[in-house]
Amino acid sequence: xxxxxxxxxxxxxxxxxxxxxxxxxxxxxxxxxxxxxxxxxxxxxxxxxxxxxxxxxxxxxxxxxxxxxxxxxxxxxxxxxxxxxxxxxxxxxxxxxxxxxxxxxxxxxxxxxxxxxxxxxxxxxxxxxxxxxxxxxxxxxxxxxxxxxxxxxxxxxxxxxxxxxxxxxxxxxxxxxxxxxxxxxxxxxxxxxxxxxxxxxxxxxxxxxxxxxxxxxxxxxxxx
Amino acid sequence: xxxxxxxxxxxxxxxxxxxxxxxxxxxxxxxxxxxxxxxxxxxxxxxxxxxxxxxxxxxxxxxxxxxxxxxxxxxxxxxxxxxxxxxxxxxxxxxxxxxxxxxxxxxxxxxxxxxxxxxxxxxxxxxxxxxxxxxxxxxxxxxxxxxxxxxxxxxxxxxxxxxxxxxxxxxxxxxxxxxxxxxxxxxxxxxxxxxxxx
Ligand SMILES: Nc1ncnc2c1ncn2[C@@H]1O[C@H](COP(=O)(O)OP(=O)(O)OP(=O)(O)O)[C@@H](O)[C@H]1O
Ligand SMILES: [Mg+2]
Numbered sequence: 051x052x053x054x055x056x057x058x059x060x061x062x063x064x065x066x067x068x069x070x071x072x073x074x075x076x077x078x079x080x081x082x083x084x085x086x087x088x089x090x091x092x093x094x095x096x097x098x099x100x101x102x103x104x105x106x107x108x109x110x111x112x113x114x115x116x117x118x119x120x121x122x123x124x125x126x127x128x129x130x131x132x133x134x135x136x137x138x139x140x141x142x143x144x145x146x147x148x149x150x151x152x153x154x155x156x157x158x159x160x161x162x163x164x165x166x167x168x169x170x171x172x173x174x175x176x177x178x179x180x181x182x183x184x185x186x187x188x189x190x191x192x193x194x195x196x197x198x199x200x201x202x203x204x205x206x207x208x209x210x211x212x213x214x215x216x217x218x219x220x221x222x223x224x225x226x227x228x229x230x231x232x233x234x235x236x237x238x239x240x241x242x243x244x245x246x247x248x249x250x251x252x253x254x255x256x257x258x259x260x261x262x263x264x265x266x267x268x269x270x271x272x273x274x
Numbered sequence: 275x276x277x278x279x280x281x282x283x284x285x286x287x288x289x290x291x292x293x294x295x296x297x298x299x300x301x302x303x304x305x306x307x308x309x310x311x312x313x314x315x316x317x318x319x320x321x322x323x324x325x326x327x328x329x330x331x332x333x334x335x336x337x338x339x340x341x342x343x344x345x346x347x348x349x350x351x352x353x354x355x356x357x358x359x360x361x362x363x364x365x366x367x368x369x370x371x372x373x374x375x376x377x378x379x380x381x382x383x384x385x386x387x388x389x390x391x392x393x394x395x396x397x398x399x400x401x402x403x404x405x406x407x408x409x410x411x412x413x414x415x416x417x418x419x420x421x422x423x424x425x426x427x428x429x430x431x432x433x434x435x436x437x438x439x440x441x442x443x444x445x446x447x448x449x450x451x452x453x454x455x456x457x458x459x460x461x462x463x464x465x466x467x468x469x470x471x472x
Binding site (some may be wrong): 094097099119122123126127129131133134135136137138139140143146147148151152177179180181195196199 | 278279281384385386411414415417418421422425457460461463464465466467468469470
C-alpha cells in the first residue's frame with residue numbers, strides 16, 4: 051500500500067500540493083485534474099523523485115525520503131515523453147539497463163527481455179536503434195524497461211499524450227494487461243473509465259475521490 | 275553516422291569489445307608511426323576487406339569517411355601548399371583509414387559492449403576517485419541523445435521557419451537550449467526512477 055499523510059509540497063514559496071492524505075491500494079487508480087493542478091507533482095512523490103515539505107509518503111511502510119532506492123524498486127515510473135527515459139541507443143540494451151543494477155544473472159536478464167519483447171510484439175526490434183522507433187513503440191519500450199524490473203506498482207504520467215489514437219489504444223491495452231497496481235495521470239478520460247478509483251486534483255488539493263462514474267462527470271461539469 | 279551498430283554474426287561482431295578496442299588502438303598507433311604511403315594504403319585495404327568479411331558494404335565504409343570529407347579536403351590543400359602534395363595525400367589517407375577502422379569497430383560492436391569494455395578498462399582509475407560506471411553511462415547517454423538533439427534542433431528550426439526566423443541564431447539556439455536543459459532534467463529523473471545505482 052502507498053500512503054500519504056498530510057502532505058504539503060512547494061517549490062520555493064509556491065504551494066503545489068496542500069494537505070494531501072490518501073491510502074492507495076486499488077489495482078487501477080486514475081489521476082485527473084486541470085493543467086497545473088498538481089498531478090505530476092503528486093505522482094513524483096510516490097516514488098521519491100520529490101520529497102514532501104511536510105507530512106510523509108510511505109510505500110509498504112517504507113518512507114520515500116529514507117528508503118528511496120527500495121521505494122523505486124517497488125514503484126516503477128513511466129514519463130510522458132519516452133524519449134527522455136530511454137537511456138541506451140539500442141532497444142535490447144535499454145531493456146537491460148535497469149536490470150544490470152539488480153545484479154541479475156545474464157540468462158535471467160535475457161529471459162526477461164525475451165518475454166517482454168514477445169509480449170508487446172517487438173521481438174523483431176530487439177537490435178533496433180531506439181531513436182528510429184515510432185512514438186508508440188518508444189512508449190512501449192519505456193513501459194517495458196520498467197516492467198522488466200518487476201515492480202509492484204506502475205505509475206504513469208500521461209503516457210499517451212504524445213500518441214495517436216491507434217497507439218493510445220495499444221498503450222491502454224498494455225496497461226490493462228499488467229499484473230502491477232497501476233496509477234495513471236491522464237487527460238484522456240476514456241482511459242480511466244474502467245478503473246477502480248479516480249482522484250481529482252484541483253489547485254493542489256484532492257477535490258474528489260471515488261469511482262470513475264462519480265468523479266469523471268463531476269470533473270466534466272467543473273471544466274464547463 | 276548515427277545508426278551506429280549494424281547487427282550481424284560475423285567473427286568481428288562476435289569478438290570481445292575490449293580486444294577490438296585494443297586492436298584499434300594498436301592499429302591507430304601503427305598508422306601514425308609509419309611514414310610510407312603504401313603501408314597506409316595496404317592498411318586501408320585490410321580495413322575494407324574486413325568490412326566485406328563482416329557482412330558490411332562498401333557504402334557503409336564510405337559513410338565513415340564522408341562526413342569528414344571537407345575537413346580532409348582542407349587538410350590536403352593546407353599540407354599541399356605548406357609542404358608537398360605527396361605529404362598532403364599521405365596525411366589524408368592516414369586519417370581516412372583511421373576513420374574507417376574506427377567505424378568498423380562501432381558498426382560491429384554494440385554500444386553497451388563497448389561501454390562495458392571502457393568501464394572495465396578504466397577500472398584502474400578507481401583509486402584516484404574516478405567511477406568507471408559513471409563514465410560508461412556518460413558515453414551511452416551521449417550516443418543515445420545525439421539523434422534526439424538533432425531532432426529537437428530540426429523541430430525548432432522548422433517552427434521558426436514557419437515564422438520566418440530560421441536565419442536568426444537566437445531564435446533557434448535559445449529554444450533548443452531550453453528544451454535540452456529541460457530534457458536533461460527529465461532524463462536525470464528517469465535514470466533515478468529506473469533504479470540506477472552508480
Ligand atoms: N520543478 C518545479 N519548480 C517550480 N514549480 C513547479 C515545478 N514543478 C511543478 N511546478 C508547479 O507546480 C504546479 C503543479 O504542476 P504539475 O506539473 O504537478 O501539474 P499537472 O497537474 O501535472 O499539470 P499538467 O496537466 O499540465 O501536466 C504548477 O503550477 C507548476 O508550475
Ligand atoms: Mg503533469
